Amino acid sequence: MLDDLEVRLADAGAVEPFTLALFDLDGFKAYNDRFGHLGGDALLERLAGRLAAAVVPGRAFRMGGDEFCAVIDGDAETARAVLSRARSALVERGDGFLITASCGTVHCPEEAWTPTTALQLADTRMYADKETADRTPVTLPDGVTHRRRPAVADPLRDVGPIAADVARRLGLDDDEVRRITRAAELRDIGKIAVPEEILHKPGRLDDDELRIVRQHTVIGERILRVAPALSELAPLVRASHERFDGDGYPDGLRGEEIPLGGRIVAVCDAYHAMVHRAAHHEARAPLEALRELRAGAGTQFDPRVVSAFGVALRERMSVEAALSGQRVR
Known part of the structure; x- marks a missing residue:
C-alpha cells in the first residue's frame, strides 16, 4: 500500500x-x-x-x-x-x-x-x-441463553425433551440425560457470533459464509467452558455437527469417536431444522422428517440413535393424537 x-x-x-x-x-x-x-x-x-x-x-x-x-x-x-x-x-x-x-x-x-x-x-x-462514535457495549443475553428459539412449546418439535427421550431409550442414566437435554437446548448458542445477514440469508451460502457458520460449534464450546455450571455441556455442543461417516465439523470425528451425547443432539437438531420453516425451505411434517433421518442413518447419523429417535417420536405423536382424538399412521 x-x-x-x-x-x-x-x-x-x-x-x-x-x-x-x-x-x-x-x-x-x-x-x-x-x-x-x-x-x-x-x-x-x-x-x-x-x-x-x-x-x-x-x-x-x-x-x-x-x-x-x-x-x-x-x-x-x-x-x-x-x-x-x-x-x-x-x-x-x-x-x-x-x-x-x-x-x-x-x-x-x-x-x-x-x-x-x-x-x-x-x-x-x-x-x-x-x-x-457511540461505544455502547453489546453483551451476551443473561444466563448465556439463546433467543433464536420458538416462543411456544411444541412437544413434537422442541429439541430438549425429545433428546431426553432418546437418551433414556439408549439406557443412559439421569445425570447424562440431563446433560444431553441441556446441550440440545444450547446447541446453537455459538450462533450469536454469526452475522444476522448470514443466518437469515435465503438460498445457498457461499464458501466464506459457510466457514463462518461452521465456527458456531467451536464458539459455543468456548462460551460454555467459561461458565462453570455449563462447562460439562461444551464437548457435546462442539460435537453436535460431526457426521457418523467423518465428513462433519469441526474435527471430522467418525462413528464412536463422536460423543454419544453429540450424536443424539445431531439427530435432534437435524429433525428440528426440518420441521421448522426457514429462509431456504418450508417446514416438513414430523414423519417426513423422520424418513429423511432414516435415509441418513449410517452416513450422517448414528443408526442406533436414529432408531431410538423414531420410537421416541412415534410415542410422542401417539400421545398427541390421543389428546386430540386422532390416530397416528
Whole structure:
C-alpha cells in the first residue's frame, strides 16, 4: 500500500486527485475476545472482501489487525458516495455483537503530498471519529441463553425433551440425560457470533459464509467452558455437527469417536431444522422428517440413535393424537 502511495504522489505536477481512507473496526476486539480467533479471522476475511467490492474501481488493503485502508480515485465529492458504501460494508451485527468502523480521510494532493503525511493525517482523523462514535457495549443475553428459539412449546418439535427421550431409550442414566437435554437446548448458542445477514440469508451460502457458520460449534464450546455450571455441556455442543461417516465439523470425528451425547443432539437438531420453516425451505411434517433421518442413518447419523429417535417420536405423536382424538399412521 505504501508503494502504491509513493507512485501516486511521486510527480507533484501529474497527480490525479484521490482520497486515502483509513478504517478501524469498533467492537471487533470484544468479538475476538468473546468468540475466539478462528471466528474473528473468518469475520475479518468477510469484511475485507466486502470492503474491496465497495470501493471498486478503487483499491482496498488490510493494514493489519482490524485496520483497513482504501485508495479512491476522483475528487472529494466523488469519494463521498464510495466512502458511504465502504462504511456500510464494514458493519456487521448479530445477537451478541455489533461491529462498525471509524474512518479518517485525506484528499490528495490537496491536503498531503507525501505518503507519510497522508497516513498521519488520515490516522488522526480516524481516531477523532472513533472518539465521537457511540461505544455502547453489546453483551451476551443473561444466563448465556439463546433467543433464536420458538416462543411456544411444541412437544413434537422442541429439541430438549425429545433428546431426553432418546437418551433414556439408549439406557443412559439421569445425570447424562440431563446433560444431553441441556446441550440440545444450547446447541446453537455459538450462533450469536454469526452475522444476522448470514443466518437469515435465503438460498445457498457461499464458501466464506459457510466457514463462518461452521465456527458456531467451536464458539459455543468456548462460551460454555467459561461458565462453570455449563462447562460439562461444551464437548457435546462442539460435537453436535460431526457426521457418523467423518465428513462433519469441526474435527471430522467418525462413528464412536463422536460423543454419544453429540450424536443424539445431531439427530435432534437435524429433525428440528426440518420441521421448522426457514429462509431456504418450508417446514416438513414430523414423519417426513423422520424418513429423511432414516435415509441418513449410517452416513450422517448414528443408526442406533436414529432408531431410538423414531420410537421416541412415534410415542410422542401417539400421545398427541390421543389428546386430540386422532390416530397416528
